Amino acid sequence: MSALCSLLVGRRNNSTPPSTWLMYILLFPFVMTVVHGQIRYSIPEEMTKGSLVGNILQDLGLDVKRLKSGRARIFTEDSREYIGLNVDKGTLVVRERIDREELCAQVSLCSLRFQIILENPMELHRIDVEILDINDHAPVFARDEINFQISELAVPGAKFSLDSAHDPDVGLNALQRYTLDPTNHFSLKEISRSDGTKYVEMVLQTPLDREKQEEHKLKLMAFDGGSPQRLGSVKINIVVIDVNDNTPVFSQPLYKVTIPENALKGIGLVTISATDLDKGSNGEVTYSFSQSSGKAMESFTIDPDTGNIRINGLLDFEKSKQYELNVEARDKGGLTDTSKVLVEIIDVNDNAPVISVISFSSPIPEDSATDTVIAMLNIKDIDSGKNGQIKCTVNSDLPFRVKSTSSNFYSLVTDQFLDREMFSEYNITISATDEGSPSLSTNKTLTVKISDVNDNAPVFSQQSNIAYVMENNSPGLSIFAVTAYDNDSGNNARITYFVEDVLVNGISASSYISVNTESGEIIAVRSFDYEQTKEFSVSIKGQDGGNPPLSSNVSVKIIIQDQNDNAPQVLYPIQSGVSLVTEIVPRSADVGYLVTKVVAVDVDSGQNAWLSYKLQKATDRALFEVGLQNGEIRTVRQVTDKDAVKQKLTVVVEDNGQPSRSATVNINVAVADSFPEVLSEFTDFTHDKEYNDNLTFYLVLALAVVSFLFIVSIIAILSVKCYRWRHERMFYKSGANLPVIPYYPPLYADVGGTGTLQHMYNYEVCRTADSRKSDLNFRSGDESTIRLDISGTKTLTRVERENPISDSNDQVRSND
Numbered sequence: 001m002s003a004l005c006s007l008l009v010g011r012r013n014n015s016t017p018p019s020t021w022l023m024y025i026l027l028f029p030f031v032m033t034v035v036h037g038q039i040r041y042s043i044p045e046e047m048t049k050g051s052l053v054g055n056i057l058q059d060l061g062l063d064v065k066r067l068k069s070g071r072a073r074i075f076t077e078d079s080r081e082y083i084g085l086n087v088d089k090g091t092l093v094v095r096e097r098i099d100r101e102e103l104c105a106q107v108s109l110c111s112l113r114f115q116i117i118l119e120n121p122m123e124l125h126r127i128d129v130e131i132l133d134i135n136d137h138a139p140v141f142a143r144d145e146i147n148f149q150i151s152e153l154a155v156p157g158a159k160f161s162l163d164s165a166h167d168p169d170v171g172l173n174a175l176q177r178y179t180l181d182p183t184n185h186f187s188l189k190e191i192s193r194s195d196g197t198k199y200v201e202m203v204l205q206t207p208l209d210r211e212k213q214e215e216h217k218l219k220l221m222a223f224d225g226g227s228p229q230r231l232g233s234v235k236i237n238i239v240v241i242d243v244n245d246n247t248p249v250f251s252q253p254l255y256k257v258t259i260p261e262n263a264l265k266g267i268g269l270v271t272i273s274a275t276d277l278d279k280g281s282n283g284e285v286t287y288s289f290s291q292s293s294g295k296a297m298e299s300f301t302i303d304p305d306t307g308n309i310r311i312n313g314l315l316d317f318e319k320s321k322q323y324e325l326n327v328e329a330r331d332k333g334g335l336t337d338t339s340k341v342l343v344e345i346i347d348v349n350d351n352a353p354v355i356s357v358i359s360f361s362s363p364i365p366e367d368s369a370t371d372t373v374i375a376m377l378n379i380k381d382i383d384s385g386k387n388g389q390i391k392c393t394v395n396s397d398l399p400f401r402v403k404s405t406s407s408n409f410y411s412l413v414t415d416q417f418l419d420r421e422m423f424s425e426y427n428i429t430i431s432a433t434d435e436g437s438p439s440l441s442t443n444k445t446l447t448v449k450i451s452d453v454n455d456n457a458p459v460f461s462q463q464s465n466i467a468y469v470m471e472n473n474s475p476g477l478s479i480f481a482v483t484a485y486d487n488d489s490g491n492n493a494r495i496t497y498f499v500e501d502v503l504v505n506g507i508s509a510s511s512y513i514s515v516n517t518e519s520g521e522i523i524a525v526r527s528f529d530y531e532q533t534k535e536f537s538v539s540i541k542g543q544d545g546g547n548p549p550l551s552s553n554v555s556v557k558i559i560i561q562d563q564n565d566n567a568p569q570v571l572y573p574i575q576s577g578v579s580l581v582t583e584i585v586p587r588s589a590d591v592g593y594l595v596t597k598v599v600a601v602d603v604d605s606g607q608n609a610w611l612s613y614k615l616q617k618a619t620d621r622a623l624f625e626v627g628l629q630n631g632e633i634r635t636v637r638q639v640t641d642k643d644a645v646k647q648k649l650t651v652v653v654e655d656n657g658q659p660s661r662s663a664t665v666n667i668n669v670a671v672a673d674s675f676p677e678v679l680s681e682f683t684d685f686t687h688d689k690e691y692n693d694n695l696t697f698y699l700v701l702a703l704a705v706v707s708f709l710f711i712v713s714i715i716a717i718l719s720v721k722c723y724r725w726r727h728e729r730m731f732y733k734s735g736a737n738l739p740v741i742p743y744y745p746p747l748y749a750d751v752g753g754t755g756t757l758q759h760m761y762n763y764e765v766c767r768t769a770d771s772r773k774s775d776l777n778f779r780s781g782d783e784s785t786i787r788l789d790i791s792g793t794k795t796l797t798r799v800e801r802e803n804p805i806s807d808s809n810d811q812v813r814s815n816d
Helices: 002-012 017-032 057-059 064-069 100-105 291-299 675-688 695-722 724-734
Strands: 036-044 053-056 073-075 084-088 091-094 111-118 123-132 145-151 159-161 175-181 188-191 198-204 215-225 232-241 254-260 269-270 285-289 300-302 306-311 322-331 338-347 354-360 372-381 390-393 399-406 409-413 425-434 441-451 462-468 477-482 495-499 511-515 519-523 533-542 551-561 569-572 584-585 596-598 599-601 613-617 624-626 634-637 647-657 662-671 761-767 774-779 787-790
Touching: 036 053, 036 057, 053 057, 057 091, 057 123, 073 084, 084 111, 084 372, 091 159, 100 123, 123 215, 145 291, 145 390, 145 596, 175 198, 188 215, 254 269, 254 322, 285 291, 285 300, 300 322, 372 390, 372 441, 390 399, 399 425, 462 477, 477 551, 495 511, 569 662, 599 613, 613 624, 624 647
Parallel strands: 036 123, 145 232, 254 338, 462 551, 584 662
Antiparallel strands: 053 091, 073 111, 084 091, 111 123, 159 198, 175 215, 188 198, 215 232, 269 306, 285 322, 300 306, 322 338, 354 372, 372 409, 390 425, 399 409, 425 441, 477 519, 495 533, 511 519, 533 551, 569 599, 596 634, 613 647, 624 634, 647 662, 761 774, 774 787
């Protein structure tokens, strides 16, 4: 059973055919025998490494312990061990690849003999492993091809010995039979030698004809008896030897050739060929002209080896339209054949047309009408028939055409309107082509120049231009330059520039600028003032020198740029040589108390009008501060009793121009809780400024003035709402003509934007006969109110209210 298992394992790991394995399985019960202590196994060759051969534990009646204790091992007489012992399992396995043909060659019974040795006690078991053959080799011939040379005179029955094939397999797997393919001329005869080996002979069955088939290619195949069957083959090449039994034969009895008359000397005309079915010298053919060809042989030559006929002289259709040549082919055995070559000469178009210019006009004006004649031509071709018929054309992309006037006479005329600005000249190629095949043509190029007509007006590079000039410029300053171009040429393209006579702010444009007639340079005639004129537009005319002249206009917008040439103007407090406004601050004022606000404007624009406020001098710098952007004067600490009643402040208002300009304002502040205390120091104020001693008179006068200004302010507010656009134009575009308002104009720029205040303030002063009682109301644009009670009977209070929309609004009210 172990041998059967080993055989099955070998089958599973081997490519032995199924039929062979079935035979092994049927014969297996008779394979394993035990004779005189010997065990015999049978396995096929080419089993994979590790395949099972047999189980010695079962076959020898041993156990694994005995194998290990006896140090079981395999001993072979040679050093190579094909079979290995697995002591752990007690099995014999294939250790190396076993090739039966390598071990035993042609010996039919091939086996491996070795001993299994055990110690303690010593035991020796002999093992024989028979290697069974598998059909793993095909029959092989010693060479790939067998060559024979057989004369076509060989008679049937002739024998030719062939090589034998060799198959290293044995038994049915060895070589069994031979076949020959094809068998139309030869047959195969198999012969056995006395030693049992076989060889084959090839026998000629039918005569050979080299002219029909010069070579015969056969295939000898050897088959073994294995399953599947394997075969080997060898090619048999048979060359039939020739005898001179055939005459040369031309491929055609008549060769017809056509050739043009202008064919050059040495050009091949035709190659004649004759075939001789013989071979070698019997089949070698030479060619020659027959004497019957006459004078035709003078114009042609023939190559005796190749039969190539070439032209030997000049051919002329007018002298001879046809040549007849007789040719002969001869082999080395003296056998001949004849043929004829008929050469027809073809007339060719070998004369090109000739173009002659009879008259030609250039240049021509660009406004020439269509069909204007430019040139008269005479074209002729000396060939005849279609070779002499002419077709005349010009470039299809040009505005010209050729028309026939009479036989061989043509006119070159205009076909479209011309435009010199697109093309100032044309190279007109006149092509005269005959109708021959192939056609011949002649080209002639005429250069036509186009003269200019004033048909293009000047064109400015830009139709709208913007120029910038700084105010306070010097007269004669170059502001801008306009440029126009004219596609015409000469005087038609010479451009002169003029200023169109239009009004700018009611004044002629020529009073503002002038233009250079040649270069188009715009020059300032006067010095510009941004506060009077911020921008203006002029029209420049460009006119060419044609007749009549053409012109076009371009608009130039000139923008005056602002310079910082105006110092800030203080609107409040009003500064005059007669009186100064005095602000009163109660001693109970908190930190941040709004004392007053300096309001100033700058008629410049942009950053030149951005104002900043700084405290230049103060009686007590530690008590007051000025807002850098809004000009608000506030207290920076708590007012104490030690602070002087009389405080004098000097505020500098400075713009952001380069260089900057500034203005100063003096403010008198009285620090007091009661009016008598103010009066005690007020005398000093008026004395310093040379005020009148009659305080009541001035207070009444101030009351009247303030009341009048209040009424004017109300009227101004209503006017602004009704005529806002006129007010804005008056304020922004005519900044130099500021309205005379004692305190504040209706609108000012915002602190966050340009640095001045965008709020409207109204001051209301109410005075009584008693000079110690009066009310002063201060209103801002957001209805915040500050009321000052100087009756002396009550202290002043401060109320602040902030609006979330505006940056900051202050309200302080003091009532009696």
